[in-house]
Amino acid sequence: MKLSLKIWRQKNKNSEGIFKNYVLSDVSPDMSFLEMLDTLNEQLLSKNEDPVAFDHDCREGICGSCSMMINGKPHGPESKTTTCQLHMRKFKDGDEVIVEPWRASAFPVIRDLVVDRSAFDRIIQAGGFVSVNTGNAQDGNTLPIPKPDADAAMDAAACIGCGACVAACKNASAMLFTAAKVSHLGYLPQGQPERQRRVLKMVEQMDNEGFGNCTNTNDCEAACPKGISVHNIARLNRDFLKAKLFG
Amino acid sequence: MKLESNIPSGPIEQKWDKHRAEAKLVNPSNKRKYRILIVGSGLAGASAAATLAELGYNVDCFTFHDSPRRAHSIAAQGGINAAKNYQNDGDSIYRLFYDTVKGGDFRAREGNVYRLAQVSVNIIDQCVAQGVPFAREYGGYLTNRSFGGAQVSRTFYAKGQTGQQLLLGAYSALSRQIGAGTVTMHTRNEMMELVLVDGHARGIVTRDLVTGKIESWSGDAVIFATGGYSNVFYLSTNAMACNVTSIWRAHKKGAGLANPCFTQIHPTSIPQQGEYQAKLTLMSESLRNDGRVWVPLKANDNRASHDIPENERDYYLERKYPSFGNLSPRDIASRAAKEVCDEGRGVGPGGRGVYLDFSAAINRLGEKTIAERYGNLFEMYERISGENPYTSPMRIYPAPHYTMGGLWVDYNLMSTIPGLHVLGEANFSDHGANRLGASALMQGLADGYFVIPYTIGHYLAGVKPGEITNEHPEFKKAVADVEGRVSKFLSINGKRTTSSFHRELGMLMWNNCGMARSESSLKEALQRIPEIREEFWNNVNVVGSANELNTALEHAGRVADFLEFAELMCIDALERDESCGGHFRTEHQTEDGEAKRDDEKFCHSSVWEYSGDTAKPNLHKEQLTFENVKLATRSYK
Ligand SMILES: Cc1cc2nc3c(=O)[nH]c(=O)nc-3n(C[C@H](O)[C@H](O)[C@H](O)COP(=O)(O)OP(=O)(O)OC[C@H]3O[C@@H](n4cnc5c(N)ncnc54)[C@H](O)[C@@H]3O)c2cc1C
Numbered sequence: 001m002k003l004s005l006k007i008w009r010q011k012n013k014n015s016e017g018i019f020k021n022y023v024l025s026d027v028s029p030d031m032s033f034l035e036m037l038d039t040l041n042e043q044l045l046s047k048n049e050d051p052v053a054f055d056h057d058c059r060e061g062i063c064g065s066c067s068m069m070i071n072g073k074p075h076g077p078e079s080k081t082t083t084c085q086l087h088m089r090k091f092k093d094g095d096e097v098i099v100e101p102w103r104a105s106a107f108p109v110i111r112d113l114v115v116d117r118s119a120f121d122r123i124i125q126a127g128g129f130v131s132v133n134t135g136n137a138q139d140g141n142t143l144p145i146p147k148p149d150a151d152a153a154m155d156a157a158a159c160i161g162c163g164a165c166v167a168a169c170k171n172a173s174a175m176l177f178t179a180a181k182v183s184h185l186g187y188l189p190q191g192q193p194e195r196q197r198r199v200l201k202m203v204e205q206m207d208n209e210g211f212g213n214c215t216n217t218n219d220c221e222a223a224c225p226k227g228i229s230v231h232n233i234a235r236l237n238r239d240f241l242k243a244k245l246f247g
Numbered sequence: 248m249k250l251e252s253n254i255p256s257g258p259i260e261q262k263w264d265k266h267r268a269e270a271k272l273v274n275p276s277n278k279r280k281y282r283i284l285i286v287g288s289g290l291a292g293a294s295a296a297a298t299l300a301e302l303g304y305n306v307d308c309f310t311f312h313d314s315p316r317r318a319h320s321i322a323a324q325g326g327i328n329a330a331k332n333y334q335n336d337g338d339s340i341y342r343l344f345y346d347t348v349k350g351g352d353f354r355a356r357e358g359n360v361y362r363l364a365q366v367s368v369n370i371i372d373q374c375v376a377q378g379v380p381f382a383r384e385y386g387g388y389l390t391n392r393s394f395g396g397a398q399v400s401r402t403f404y405a406k407g408q409t410g411q412q413l414l415l416g417a418y419s420a421l422s423r424q425i426g427a428g429t430v431t432m433h434t435r436n437e438m439m440e441l442v443l444v445d446g447h448a449r450g451i452v453t454r455d456l457v458t459g460k461i462e463s464w465s466g467d468a469v470i471f472a473t474g475g476y477s478n479v480f481y482l483s484t485n486a487m488a489c490n491v492t493s494i495w496r497a498h499k500k501g502a503g504l505a506n507p508c509f510t511q512i513h514p515t516s517i518p519q520q521g522e523y524q525a526k527l528t529l530m531s532e533s534l535r536n537d538g539r540v541w542v543p544l545k546a547n548d549n550r551a552s553h554d555i556p557e558n559e560r561d562y563y564l565e566r567k568y569p570s571f572g573n574l575s576p577r578d579i580a581s582r583a584a585k586e587v588c589d590e591g592r593g594v595g596p597g598g599r600g601v602y603l604d605f606s607a608a609i610n611r612l613g614e615k616t617i618a619e620r621y622g623n624l625f626e627m628y629e630r631i632s633g634e635n636p637y638t639s640p641m642r643i644y645p646a647p648h649y650t651m652g653g654l655w656v657d658y659n660l661m662s663t664i665p666g667l668h669v670l671g672e673a674n675f676s677d678h679g680a681n682r683l684g685a686s687a688l689m690q691g692l693a694d695g696y697f698v699i700p701y702t703i704g705h706y707l708a709g710v711k712p713g714e715i716t717n718e719h720p721e722f723k724k725a726v727a728d729v730e731g732r733v734s735k736f737l738s739i740n741g742k743r744t745t746s747s748f749h750r751e752l753g754m755l756m757w758n759n760c761g762m763a764r765s766e767s768s769l770k771e772a773l774q775r776i777p778e779i780r781e782e783f784w785n786n787v788n789v790v791g792s793a794n795e796l797n798t799a800l801e802h803a804g805r806v807a808d809f810l811e812f813a814e815l816m817c818i819d820a821l822e823r824d825e826s827c828g829g830h831f832r833t834e835h836q837t838e839d840g841e842a843k844r845d846d847e848k849f850c851h852s853s854v855w856e857y858s859g860d861t862a863k864p865n866l867h868k869e870q871l872t873f874e875n876v877k878l879a880t881r882s883y884k
């Protein structure tokens with residue numbers, strides 16, 4: 001099939017960006033979206049033009065590198081699917097496809113579709129861990145954990161840190177990302193000793209990074225390729241309140 | 248080059264304790280005077296960085312990813328082994344050790360493998376304490392699954408995302424140290440060169456992938472934890488950016504490179520679909536717990552899977568290997584798949600595929616249980632192939648997946664260059680000629696959490712901290728070399744893209760040095776590789792400039808290294824005139840097509856030294872002795 005692509009091109013973080021139009025023919029429906037962009041890039045390179053820069057690595061939907069708005073939606077039209085796992089069979093011959101980077105002041109554009117998501121790392125550095133040095137641990141089966149808790153922790157821990165939640169949110173809030181980590185550790189006995197401190201620190205860092213407030217519109221959950229639930233945000237809010245009141 | 252394995256003397260059960268007891272220590276208040284440079288923040292690098300910082304060392308950690316959480320380790324699906332014997336099914340440290348040595352077809356060092364099995368139990372404890380949400384039974388206790396090459400259930404897992412959860416655990420420990428200021432993290436920075444001063448590893452040169460800035464860093468010791476080189480085949484299950492650069496740069500500076508031809512072809516990947524394809528997707532080995540592998544009994548049978556009755560199906564793994572069946576080790580299962588496809592019994596486009604069928608398991612356990620175990624893998628399969636594995640069998644085919652070869656290291660995980668330590672998939676240490684499933688995660692974390700913290704202290708105790716800075720002329724020279732290389736790429740202005748060279752090399756390696764190798768295929772490859780390389784250096788087109796984010800330039804640097812490394816891989820495969828594990832020389836097989844080892848001539852690791860000419864490396868041999876496992880023909884029948 002043949003597609004008209006409209007792609008955001010921006011040389012570096014200080015320059016202005018613009019949309020550029022490209023026509024790509026012979027797109028196979030079995031290609032992934034990134035393989036479609038690879039094909040475009042091979043054509044650009046053979047014409048001595050700069051390829052479109054985008055982050056990607058695993059191409060299995062797990063590293064969270066790939067990050068682009070496709071026709072106004074983070075990771076494109078298919079629900080619970082990262083861009084690298086999106087296949088061209090979801091598009092039709094003649095479609096116009098608009099591709100742009102995540103838009104959020106806490107995620108500055110570095111080049112084309114590549115953004116700086118280090119703010120997420122700093123939120124984790126503020127408290128997204130259990131303070132246990134190597135060697136401290138007791139036997140793994142000393143502490144039985146009810147299966148529902150372990151499963152709920154796993155569901156929250158499935159976050160891949162891609163940033164789609166921020167990109168989808170009209171306030172560019174990082175609440176779902178932060179809440180997923182707070183919940184993951186909050187469900188487990190290992191996470192209890194630092195529970196209050198963790199939520200306070202992580203929320204403080206989130207605010208310092210310039211992410212917006214959460215106004216409970218739930219667009220983040222709809223955009224999340226891993227289906228992380230907004231239920232985690234409610235948990236974070238409860239933990240936060242408790243920590244503020246009694247901490 | 249001297250190869251001293253430094254294996255402690257004494258009974259195997261006591262070697263590691265004895266070694267730790269005898270290792271020199273750095274006193275706690277002196278630790279902060281030392282600076283350790285770590286390249287790589289996957290399981291091996293992140294666990295080492297966190298642990299060394301906890302001990303009090305200053306750590307600088309480098310990764311070309313935008314965050315440590317994105318390392319290729321994140322993609323591991325199936326699980327991690329540990330000799331916990333929680334299932335009470337006869338597992339023990341000795342059995343894990345035995346399975347690993349046998350699984351590796353007797354080409355690994357006993358001492359290292361035993362230690363790996365010993366510390367495996369600590370890894371699970373550490374990860375649980377960090378909050379890794381391993382799968383549990385209703386009683387709240389940890390559960391296990393089985394993996395290939397073992398008759399016990401010792402694999403711990405977190406749904407189909409074990410690597411992700413383990414890496415996020417190590418990443419959280421690392422993040423804690425970054426937050427505390429004990430680790431300085433350098434993301435989007437690629438290591439381009441190793442710096443030696445008086446024969447010791449004293450620093451590295453990096454390129455900032457955003458600004459293009461080339462910088463040098465000095466330290467008291469250097470650690471490479473940079474992963475494997477399966478992407479020499481272009482198409483593999485590895486992440487796109489996995490490469491051989493650190494291994495190759497160290498090799499060219501004098502580090503011995505061991506068994507580069509030992510590569511693992513994984514039996515269950517989704518078959519290639521088209522020319523444009525950039526990578527292959529793995530379907531975890533854990534699927535073989537419940538999936539049955541089969542092909543039609545007759546060649547060229549074009550009927551749909553449903554239309555082929557039971558008695559016209561060949562469950563060839565169950566037939567050939569009754570005691571291990573669908574859980575036969577990877578090298579064996581891959582070769583068996585190739586064999587049935589070569590006989591014209593393959594399924595799907597081009598006849599390059601075999602069925603992995605869950606209908607029996609779904610009938611026995613119900614769809615819900617199967618979904619709980621493998622739901623995300625089934626979804627992934629459907630997304631990629633457009634077919635539903637709950638109703639029709641998966642189609643799978645072998646794909647390059649893991650590299651057992653790597654930089655040679657001694658018991659202390661130090662390479663032949665003093666001060667350069669190598670962890671995780673980048674070293675050659677524990678898996679011999681074939682790695683068992685769920686053992687790479689174990690090894691990466693063993694190296695990082697529990698081995699290097701002891702052994703590096705022993706090395707550093709003999710080093711005066713901070714003696715060398717990057718003002719030293721060797722650093723200036725290395726920076727100039729890197730700058731020269733970068734401008735060379737940008738000035739070729741040829742006609743072909745880097746990808747086209749990578750693809751050409753990959754196809755050659757897959758056909759001539761892949762699942763089966765022969766003298767003639769290897770000789771042909773050895774003639775073609777220098778020709779492709781020559782053309783690359785004259786006809787590649789790298790667009791853009793040096794001082795910006797330039798993905799074309801990054802790729803060119805990695806492919807240039809693959810083009811040199813591939814030659815050594817073929818030289819090694821040609822020299823090893825036997826079959827063992829994943830290294831299958833068609834000249835050496837038993838009557839029923841199994842790998843035939845030659846212990847008389849090849850019971851050693853081949854360690855290659857760079858001579859200045861990639862075509863003529865010097866070979867050194869580390870002889871292997873088996874005192875605790877009897878050297879025997881490997882059988883899974
Ligand atoms: C799809 C898949 C599934 C797997 N499943 C399993 C499984 O279930 N169980 C199991 O045991 N094993 C599994 N494996 C194997 C296992 O995941 C890997 O062997 C292991 O994770 C490697 O870890 P590592 O830390 O050595 O390297 P990696 O995780 O590859 O990390 C390498 C690091 O080095 C950095 N790096 C590399 N070169 C440079 C450079 N030049 N400059 C700067 N930084 C650099 C990278 O940025 C990265 O941070 C799987 C592998 C694949 C491909």
Ligand code: FES
Binds near residue numbers: 056058059061062063
């Ligand atoms: S490339 Fe890893 S999630 Fe898409």
